[in-house]
Amino acid sequence: MAKRRNRGRAIDGVLVLDKPPGCTSNEILQRIKRMYGAAKAGHTGSLDPLATGVLPLCFGEATKFSQFLLDADKAYVVKAKWGERTDTSDADGEVVERCSTDGLTQAALLPVLEQFTGEIEQIPSMYSALKHNGQPLYKLARQGVEVERPARKVRIHSLELLEFDATHFSLAVSCSKGTYVRNLVEDIAAAMGNLAHVVELRRTQAGPYTLEQAVTVETLSQVLDSGGHKALDELLLPLGTSADHWPELELSESTAFYLRNGNPVQIPGAPVEGWVKMIGPNQEFIGVGEVLDDGKVAPRRLISNSN
Known part of the structure; x- marks a missing residue:
């Protein structure tokens, strides 16, 4: 019987990488994914091999929000x-x-x-x-x-x-x-x-990520050598930062319940259009929603532990 392959660690968060020159976005993603030993990771839009700078890498649940970062300014x-x-x-x-x-x-x-x-x-x-x-x-x-x-x-x-x-x-x-x-x-x-x-x-x-938050490959290697995966994980930004460029709405317990079950809801103070970041009654990040024509907010991407 073949030995089951190790699928990697289940980690969630966003790493803002300072991409080095001379490689594609996917090549550097695979290298960083191996460093983290991560089960699931994705990048948020290609940079040319010649290009450097901000390349957000999404791990685990954060991959649900990578499309929004791809679409960001x-x-x-x-x-x-x-x-x-x-x-x-x-x-x-x-x-x-x-x-x-x-x-x-x-x-x-x-x-x-x-x-x-x-x-x-x-x-x-x-x-x-x-x-x-x-x-x-x-x-x-x-x-x-x-x-x-x-x-x-x-x-x-x-x-x-x-x-x-x-x-x-x-x-x-x-x-x-x-x-x-x-x-x-x-x-x-x-x-x-x-x-x-x-x-x-x-x-x-x-999107919301800048060079000031970016980490180089050399820094990641040094952190891994000195502190292992635990130290690397501390460089990951929370899932909710991927929606920091949108208005934030705080939900009541009942509103959060209906949203978690896929129902559009009316939220006081919501903008008249566009996307919003949704925060639960315990200040936890729930996911992102979109304002509908009738003013209600519809859930679009929710993190798994909010279901």
Whole structure:
């Protein structure tokens, strides 16, 4: 009889990882999952191998809320090089076109940045994780295949110019889900009559999580070596932090009972629309809900111990 495989530890919480360069989000997820010996874990949206910064990893019950973090707003600091376009739109690719950078000025760039603030349309790069007939676009691109990609609407909340010279420029970008910063850089350069590609990309925020909360792989290794799994677990943030960017509602015992049984309820002080974080009568995190057209709050994701 075959020995039953150890499925790992049942742990719940969110780790805000400072993703290192040179690996995919899934590769680093699997590495951290092994370090924790966790039974269940998932990430909250891909970062390119070149990119670093905030990558929330969800363990156990927290995976129920990973989609909401995937859909949340993001913030980045990006550095781009003028005068060159690459096949991947970043420094990991091959240069396919060059142009002169003569005449580029900061004064000309600032009004262009204003044009790209607000709702814009982007055509996703072939080097993205979007799928065509079940196949990731980046895999098709590596095979030399290009397919038509419909434009997608995204929102750029703010664009701040951090640095500018004749060879590079850096931006702080706050944006909606689905924004491709590589495409944004190329489009800004095109509006300047020039070319550009990303050389550095660092995510500074994902939903409620920021770089200040992020932990490096090196720190995790040191903590594991010195304190084992117990010490690692202390770095996990509570499940409820995944909904900290939404209004919080405190429930009475009866209201919590009905919500736990899947019933929409009327809650005093609830917003008129959108998503809410729900806190039980003992200040415990219950889950998240959505305000319906009639003003009631419907449960959308509940943690298991609230059932």
